[in-house]
Amino acid sequence: MQLNDLLNHTSEWLKGTGPNSDIVISSRIRLARNLDKARFPHWADKVQGRQTLETIKEGIARVDYLKRTTFFYLADVDNVDKQFLVERHLMSLDHAQKPENKALVVDDEEIISIMINEEDHIRMQVMQSGFNLFEAWNIINIIDDGLAKELNIAFLPNWGYLTACPTNAGTGMRGSVMLHLPALVMTRSIDRVLAAIAKLSFATRGLYGEGTQAMGNFFQISNQVSLGPSENEIIESINGLIRQIIEQEKQARDNLLTKNGPLLEDRINRSLGILKSARIISSQETIELLSMVRLGCDLGMVKDIDRRAINELFIITQPAHLQKIENIKLSSEERDLKRAELIRNKLNIH
Amino acid sequence: MQLNDLLNHTSEWLKGTGPNSDIVISSRIRLARNLDKARFPHWADKVQGRQTLETIKEGIARVDYLKRTTFFYLADVDNVDKQFLVERHLMSLDHAQKPENKALVVDDEEIISIMINEEDHIRMQVMQSGFNLFEAWNIINIIDDGLAKELNIAFLPNWGYLTACPTNAGTGMRGSVMLHLPALVMTRSIDRVLAAIAKLSFATRGLYGEGTQAMGNFFQISNQVSLGPSENEIIESINGLIRQIIEQEKQARDNLLTKNGPLLEDRINRSLGILKSARIISSQETIELLSMVRLGCDLGMVKDIDRRAINELFIITQPAHLQKIENIKLSSEERDLKRAELIRNKLNIH
Numbered sequence: 001m002q003l004n005d006l007l008n009h010t011s012e013w014l015k016g017t018g019p020n021s022d023i024v025i026s027s028r029i030r031l032a033r034n035l036d037k038a039r040f041p042h043w044a045d046k047v048q049g050r051q052t053l054e055t056i057k058e059g060i061a062r063v064d065y066l067k068r069t070t071f072f073y074l075a076d077v078d079n080v081d082k083q084f085l086v087e088r089h090l091m092s093l094d095h096a097q098k099p100e101n102k103a104l105v106v107d108d109e110e111i112i113s114i115m116i117n118e119e120d121h122i123r124m125q126v127m128q129s130g131f132n133l134f135e136a137w138n139i140i141n142i143i144d145d146g147l148a149k150e151l152n153i154a155f156l157p158n159w160g161y162l163t164a165c166p167t168n169a170g171t172g173m174r175g176s177v178m179l180h181l182p183a184l185v186m187t188r189s190i191d192r193v194l195a196a197i198a199k200l201s202f203a204t205r206g207l208y209g210e211g212t213q214a215m216g217n218f219f220q221i222s223n224q225v226s227l228g229p230s231e232n233e234i235i236e237s238i239n240g241l242i243r244q245i246i247e248q249e250k251q252a253r254d255n256l257l258t259k260n261g262p263l264l265e266d267r268i269n270r271s272l273g274i275l276k277s278a279r280i281i282s283s284q285e286t287i288e289l290l291s292m293v294r295l296g297c298d299l300g301m302v303k304d305i306d307r308r309a310i311n312e313l314f315i316i317t318q319p320a321h322l323q324k325i326e327n328i329k330l331s332s333e334e335r336d337l338k339r340a341e342l343i344r345n346k347l348n349i350h
Numbered sequence: 351m352q353l354n355d356l357l358n359h360t361s362e363w364l365k366g367t368g369p370n371s372d373i374v375i376s377s378r379i380r381l382a383r384n385l386d387k388a389r390f391p392h393w394a395d396k397v398q399g400r401q402t403l404e405t406i407k408e409g410i411a412r413v414d415y416l417k418r419t420t421f422f423y424l425a426d427v428d429n430v431d432k433q434f435l436v437e438r439h440l441m442s443l444d445h446a447q448k449p450e451n452k453a454l455v456v457d458d459e460e461i462i463s464i465m466i467n468e469e470d471h472i473r474m475q476v477m478q479s480g481f482n483l484f485e486a487w488n489i490i491n492i493i494d495d496g497l498a499k500e501l502n503i504a505f506l507p508n509w510g511y512l513t514a515c516p517t518n519a520g521t522g523m524r525g526s527v528m529l530h531l532p533a534l535v536m537t538r539s540i541d542r543v544l545a546a547i548a549k550l551s552f553a554t555r556g557l558y559g560e561g562t563q564a565m566g567n568f569f570q571i572s573n574q575v576s577l578g579p580s581e582n583e584i585i586e587s588i589n590g591l592i593r594q595i596i597e598q599e600k601q602a603r604d605n606l607l608t609k610n611g612p613l614l615e616d617r618i619n620r621s622l623g624i625l626k627s628a629r630i631i632s633s634q635e636t637i638e639l640l641s642m643v644r645l646g647c648d649l650g651m652v653k654d655i656d657r658r659a660i661n662e663l664f665i666i667t668q669p670a671h672l673q674k675i676e677n678i679k680l681s682s683e684e685r686d687l688k689r690a691e692l693i694r695n696k697l698n699i700h
Contacts, residue, residue, distance in 0.1 A: 266629035266690070269628065269629055270624055270627050273626055276627075278616055278620050278623070279615045279620075280612055280613060280616040340616070
């Protein structure tokens with residue numbers, strides 16, 4: 001696989017399918033693993049880092065389940081491509097910063113991605129469309145078992161998996177669910193919901209993970225505790241919380257429809273109208289407007305555009321995607337023009 | 351003619367034709383006249399007011415040029431219809447307030463309108479599309495001569511025509527030109543232009559005359575001096591001023607196109623996109639957005655909608671027009687819904 005192949009392809013997590021896909025964009029399980037007796041990436045020198053990288057590369061190559069993945073040394077990937085991978089949620093922004101001795105392993109369908117020498121030696125993730133943490137867990141469990149046979153993973157019976165940061169030790173697992181909560185935002189209930197989530201020791205992040213703000217009514221919710229409960233217990237606890245939030249968003253949508261139906265219809269249609277006509281548009285405004293149009297699809301108010309097309313627009317309008325589509329480096333101003341053109345072309349085909 | 355006939359009809363001043371019609375909406379000449387030895391309307395009692403009204407009615411009926419006009423006692427016109435006439439610029443808001451002993455005379459094409467017992471006994475106006483004060487003057491001059499033969503008009507050789515308010519005495523004439531100056535507003539040059547206009551003793555008003563604010567970049571400019579210069583001199587002075595303003599607006603449009611072309615195109619297309627999609631829209635927002643779309647037509651950026659259709663939208667989206675089209679009394683909220691529907695229907699036919 002070439003990186004460019006991904007351009008003509010919808011990532012698994014953007015397919016807009018799976019359980020509760022009107023509210024849940026995607027579910028993700030991430031596991032942190034480290035080689036035994038090898039220094040953590042931020043303590044390793046160049047030679048040690050290289051050694052770890054090659055050991056893991058060879059290990060991955062021997063795992064049957066990972067046969068259809070592609071291995072990229074980040075030192076060989078240019079900046080736009082790195083940003084492109086971040087935009088597709090295949091790797092973290094941190095991983096893109098200093099490429100030395102770092103690598104990324106991705107499968108064709110973008111379900112699996114493995115970062116090597118990020119904060120931990122191995123950070124693997126599996127993404128699924130919709131509300132589907134257990135399915136992601138089933139897949140990542142197979143990969144984890146495969147890697148455990150090939151690599152000497154740091155594990156202590158009483159502590160579980162060791163990690164560079166103690167907050168990840170134990171299961172080394174983080175489960176996260178990306179939610180689209182426009183009605184809770186519009187009814188100004190979101191602060192109450194987020195406060196409750198924080199109190200229950202779950203973390204909330206924006207569209208692009210740690211340190212990014214909530215944009216376009218997207219919220220990524222994940223467990224903070226990875227030491228103590230089992231993997232199943234962690235997933236069950238996330239699922240329980242997410243089910244409640246889904247219920248609250250559904251009620252907020254019903255309330256909006258009952259009490260402010262025309263106002264909601266107005267806002268949704270104006271958003272679509274602006275997307276169809278703008279000549280200059282920022283990434284931020286695009287996400288905000290697409291969020292409204294997505295809500296319109298979910299409520300049956302927008303009929304001639306499907307959820308998958310909107311999901312794709314979220315990603316292809318991002319800076320690196322735009323530049324890869326145009327196959328040229330673009331300034332911020334040029335991107336705002338090209339983004340508007342791309343959106344018009346996609347939405348005005350009817 | 352019935353008032354409802356006007357609904358299926360474009361007023362002369364909205365036709366979007368005539369000289370400089372990309373910047374000048376319409377030209378209007380108004381003459382104030384009073385019967386000799388009859389009390390001005392605000393001093394007359396009921397009987398005197400009635401007598402004046404009937405005398406003028408009979409006089410008008412004898413003027414050949416006014417044969418195809420229709421006479422309306424305002425006491426017989428309901429409130430929505432009165433507002434409808436104000437929206438069509440056929441009479442003033444003042445004239446609509448206290449209907450007793452007041453009347454309005456209008457021709458089928460809405461070129462001529464005569465208010466009886468407004469501030470003066472007779473306030474006649476002639477409107478023309480585009481920049482065309484002399485044509486309006488030619489027409490109103492014929493009407494004025496006709497009425498002077500039939501009625502005993504108050505006139506003093508040294509003072510000219512007498513009027514209820516001394517600021518109108520002399521010629522009794524006000525010439526006004528409605529301008530659309532979006533580029534001067536966008537380039538923030540309008541305040542400088544308006545200050546110059548005021549210094550030259552001309553008045554600036556909004557879309558609906560005295561006391562109304564400038565909305566949607568529309569400015570009505572008229573002479574303040576009616577005593578001293580001749581009618582021709584007054585018109586020449588207005589024309590000279592308007593020619594300068596037209597030139598400045600043209601330059602401002604060129605500047606915008608050269609320096610901010612894509613930004614301008616963005617704003618114009620967004621405005622059209624919102625008009626085509628909104629489900630709730632106020633009268634104020636409608637005017638602001640239509641102003642941008644009109645500019646788009648004038649600049650050739652909006653191609654599939656003509657200026658006349660936009661001009662018509664300015665008027666049929668006004669509150670009384672909406673209610674007459676729907677043939678039902680509507681609350682403000684209901685109007686905002688119906689207005690959006692009407693605009694969508696008119697703009698989405700392509």
